[in-house]
Amino acid sequence: MDLSAINPILLIAALMSAATPILLAATGELVVERAGVLNLGVEGMMIVGAICGFAIAVETNSPLAGFVAAAAGGAALSLLFALLTQVALANQVASGLALTLFGLGLSALLGQGYVGVKPPRMGDVNLGPLAEIPVLGPIIFSHDPILYIGILFVAGVWATLKFTRVGLVLRAVGENHDAAHALGYKVVRIRTLAIMFGGALAGMGGAYISLIRVPQWTEGMTAGVGWIALALVVFASWKPWRVLLGAYLFGGIAQLQLNLQGAGVAIPVEYLAMSPYIITIIVLVILSADKSAAPGSLGRTFHASS
Amino acid sequence: MIRLEKRPQSSRAFAYLTPLFAVLATFFFGGLLFAALGKDPIQSILTIFWEPLFGEFAFFYRPQLLIKGAPLVLIAIGLSLGFKAGIWNIGAEGQYIMGAFFGAGLGLAFYPAESRLIFPGMVLAGALGGWIWAMIPAVLKVRFGTNEILVSLMLVYVAEQFLASMSLGLLKNPEGFGFPGSRNLQQYDSAHNAELITGTGMHWGVVAAFIAVIFAYVLLSRHRLGFAVRVTGEAPRAARFAGVNPSRLVLFCLGTSGVLAGLAGLFEVSGPAGQVSIDFNVGYGFTAIIVAFLGRLHPIGIVMAGLLMALTYIGGDIAQSQLGLPAAAIQVFQGMLLFFLLALDLFTNYRLRIGRAETA
DSSP: OOGGGSOHHHHHHHHHHHHHHHHHHHHHHHHHHHTTOOOTTHHHHHHHHHHHHHHHHHHHTOHHHHHHHHHHHHHHHHHHHHIIIIISOOOHHHHHHHHHHHHHHHHHHHTGGGTTOOOOOOOOOOOGGGGGSTTHHHHHSSSOHHHHHHHHHHHHHHHHHHHSHHHHHHHHHHHOHHHHHHTTOOHHHHHHHHHHHHHHHHHHHHHHIIIIISOSOOTTTTTTHHHHHHHHHHHTTTOHHHHHHHHHHHHHHHHHHHHHHHHTOSSOHHHHHHHHHHHHHHHHHHHTTOOTTSOTTTTOOOOOOO | OEEEEEOSSOOHHHHHHHHHHHHHHHHHHHHHHHHHTTSOHHHHHHHHHTHHHHSTTHHHHHHHHHHHHHHHHHHHHHHHHHHHTTOOOOOHHHHHHHHHHHHHHHHHHHTTOOOTTHHHHHHHHHHHHHHHHHHHHHHHHHHHOOOHHHHHHHHHHHHHHHHHHHHHTTTOOTTSTTOSSOOOGGGOGGGOOOOSSTTSOOOHHHHHHHHHHHHHHHHHHHOHHHHHHHHHHHOHHHHHHTTOOHHHHHHHHHHHHHHHHHHHHHHHHHTTSOSOOTTOOOSHHHHHHHHHHHTTTOHHHHHHHHHHHHHHHHHHHHHHHHHOOOHHHHHHHHHHHHHHHHHHTHHHHEEEEESOOOOO
């Protein structure tokens, strides 16, 4: 065992990268849930985004095009969920599970020709002298652009929900869809857009795993990150900045256990690999006492009777 | 103008017809999918659904129907109780793994002793393993109000890692030349879940599935507990007034589904699979979710849905070897089925009205 092999600066830098997939997916799901919809299909949308992004990035040799495709793929899949829950008024829990099962199959089908292929690498943003600063440079200023975009999304969602009319309407729909409907807001349309936003971000989160974190395509490679993102939204009490905090916490655990595996700690690899899931459960237990922050109409089906 | 009108009472006719329509729609869109993959759609569908039942080698495939159907039905019966009451156990895959681990572990501990008591002991241990794993989300939900969906699912990943560790460590076959995986229980008579009637595929897991179906049917239609399950799902507030204790119901529903999933795992590992290995589980725990919904959460429906789903597994294997249809295509096909079912279910509870609304 050699713990000195773990460099704290590189660990923190890697933590931010490890957190980004969860951060993107959870920010998207936060918006969906604030609109009153519980989409349990995050895992499915992420894995479809992972393969869409991977395939397009390989074909066009442009990682950025890959991320755009991943967002489109995730949004397209989420549209199926919107169709089921908003038009066909199906149960949201069952529809979300269906989306995940379907997405896992679809991604495996799409990804057949891409096993073992190396994707083009996305370069780091060139921040010039900032990256040269000791300690802070490698931690904050030398990452890929998507990581920064993820943080911008958190800030954007926070500002939109808090300060804009769009955010107010979205929250109204989520808190009480009947009242929002009576005020003349198009509940189904607003929710469909929110669901597609969530799908796009989940897709980008998936592509971050397949294009930057790993970078490779393997079946089922998201390995529960989508579910952790769902837990994170509860953890964050539906607040954007807490999502960021939570994502770094989970990213830190995921990264630390990888580094410990690398350092050859006496704990078997399998038990280290379990730790993010067990910690998710523990965090859920600690935080589930307070449910007051949950949007009032979360998970309920809306049908305009008049 | 087309609009939806809520039916005063959900349509019984549509409740029965929806699964049928969903299957037909899946045939159609599945066919399109197969065509898009460059396979003849009619031939693909026939290979999947006709070949195993009536084809040239049907005598070989028909027993497989029971072997693959039994775990699906066993797990889905347990899940359906919870789903009916709005208690979502989606971690059956983990409970299945733990049942297999506990049961096989007990059997392997006695190796090479021969006794008639070993197999029944393994069955009990398997049920216990599944129960313990399901009790974690149940107790956390009752005690702390933790979401059982997320906890039960997280435990699937924990169980998978645990399985990997065990099949490389504690349960590894000492005479296995270093290969991962336990001793093969098929070669250990006292622990082997053998075919009861040769050539039929009938093993103890199939018997257990039948017992579970009958048990669930009687419970739901005749027993007070079944009433509690149904009323909680349909009208939670009314359930309170009827004196249903929600905590006990959570413990009962999750516990039962855990026991059944654990049993399914034990029967699989001691019979068709034979050994505990890193990937002996093939996702029955997740497919069973589709089975439960497709069977309308009704015991008899689940039997039919389980057999249909078993057919897609067997036919999918044939289509894979004969037509080169990728295994993932079958997974997509199964997912589609659930989609269409959920979408078409709209007509069970709503009526489509064309024309303008009448004003009173």
